[in-house]
Structure formats: structure tokens, C-alpha cells
Amino acid sequence: MEAARKLAARSAFIIADLPAPALLRVADALRDSDVTLFNIGASDDRLREADCRANVVHIAPTRAMLADALAQYLVWKQWKRWLLVSGSHDSDKLEADAYRRAAARFGAKIVQERVFEDTGGARRTDSGVTLIQRQIPVFTQQAPAYDVLIAADENEVFASYLPYRTWDARPVAGSAGLRPTSWDAAQDQWGAVQLQNRFMKLNARRMTALDMQAWLAARMIGEAAARTHSGDGKTMRAFLKSPEFSIAGFKGQRLTLRDWNLQLRQPILLVDGRMVVSVSPQEGFLHQVSELDTLGIDRPESKCRLR
16 A cells, blocks of 8 residues: 555556456555556446446456456357356356357356366476376266356466367357457467567567557557647546547457446457467457447446446
């Protein structure tokens, strides 16, 4: 908290990669200042809903946005029967909730749900591969007929072991296999190669989703300063929240802010670890304002009352 106050004394904008509880504490502590926080890491929907704050701009997509992006593609493919496997941690349960909501929203059916309990055991042992090869098929057998297995495993306990090991020959999506994300090193469309190459030259590694979200936050601050010809925090913040604001993000269309909860609208990439398979929103999913608002909680559904 003290670090946040020191930053607030020097800058009108803070780019924050904090879990939801810590982000809320900082936002409330700085409520009476003129500081705006950019949330680049926390995907919790509650930060844009019941716990939304007027001094927090959200760059990271929500769990609902990510789940909706994947659901649209699976429904477009006519893979509408899902086996949902979730982890036992609280964040895994929230991710599973997002997939349940997406299924109901877009007409998919969860034929069965299973929970993979994290017992804390180590799999990286001499017998690890053998154990996994035996355990995962047994864990996924005798399921009702399904088209795709959806894994909700934010803590990375089990999902990476699912592809090619399920009892039935079915694709895996969610936390492994086909994954929804705001950015991936494989993204090379809409001029992204130049950005990827510049990042690689500067950092000697590939650009992650968190890197992109931090870059977008910094880019938004620079755009506000350039467009308003001002370094005043209030002036820049007013521009960011205005209908005139938009920014290019190497995703094929301009990104804007949802004025009801300050979430950045953005396409979501669907990746398999080697390439971008598709980009949502998918063709045919229409909206009266922006097709990007088919991803996540829309204005009529929102419980956010900015304060």
C-alpha cells in the first residue's frame, strides 16, 4: 500500500499487476486522489461488476470474455456437447462458472461435470509419465457422449496432461489445447510481426498476454497525452473515458472502453501453442452496438455502478 501511495505522489497513472483483493485495496486507498489504475493482470469479473471502481481501467480480459470467445468458436464448429472438468481451487471454480454461463448464452450443453482434486502430489518423478498415462484416461472414461472436453484449471494442475490422453478421442479446450487469450507469440496478423520482433529484440523472449496488456496500458496513456496535447491527469482520464477514445492493438480493429465498467473491448485469440486458430468474436454473432460486446457481460446484464 505504501508503494502505491509513493507512486501516486509522482504520477497520475499506475499500471498494476495485482490479484483482485490487493487491487481493490489500492483502488480504495487512492479513491480521493486523481490517480487512475490500469488493471493488467486480474481477470475477475467481480472487479467489473459488484466491485467495480471508477478509478480502475481494465486491460486484462475477464474470465467471461475468454469463455465467451471460446464458446462462440465451438458453437460455430457445432461442437455443442461439452464435458467440463474443473480444478478444486477457487479460481478454477470461477473459470468453470464462466464456461457454464457461456454454454447457456450460446446454446451449448454441458453433458457432465467432473472435478480434478489437487492432492499436492508430484508428477515429475521417474514414474510420472507412466502414472499420468494410466490415470488421465481412467479419469475421463465413461463420460456421456461429448464433442469437446473443456478444462477449467487456472492453477495449471492437470489441464496440460489432458490432450492425447483422454479415454475418448476428443479435442481439449480451455486451460489446455485450444486456449482463449488476449495475446500469443504466434500472433502475426495486422502488423503484429513488427511488434513481436521489437519485443524480442528488447527482451530476448516472446511476448506474453501480460506483456501485451502492459503495453496497451502504456500505449493508452501515451495516446491520451498525444490527443489532448496535455500531461494533466484529469484531462487525459476524461479523454480515455470519452466516446472519442480508441486505440490500435494489432488485432484487426480499434479497441475502445466500455463506459459502464471501464473494461477494454478487444478481440480474443484462440491458440493451440503453435498458431492462432481463430479470433473471436466469430462471424454471425451480432450486437446492436459492437460485436466485441458479445464477449463478456454486456451493459444490460451489468451490476456495475461506478463509484
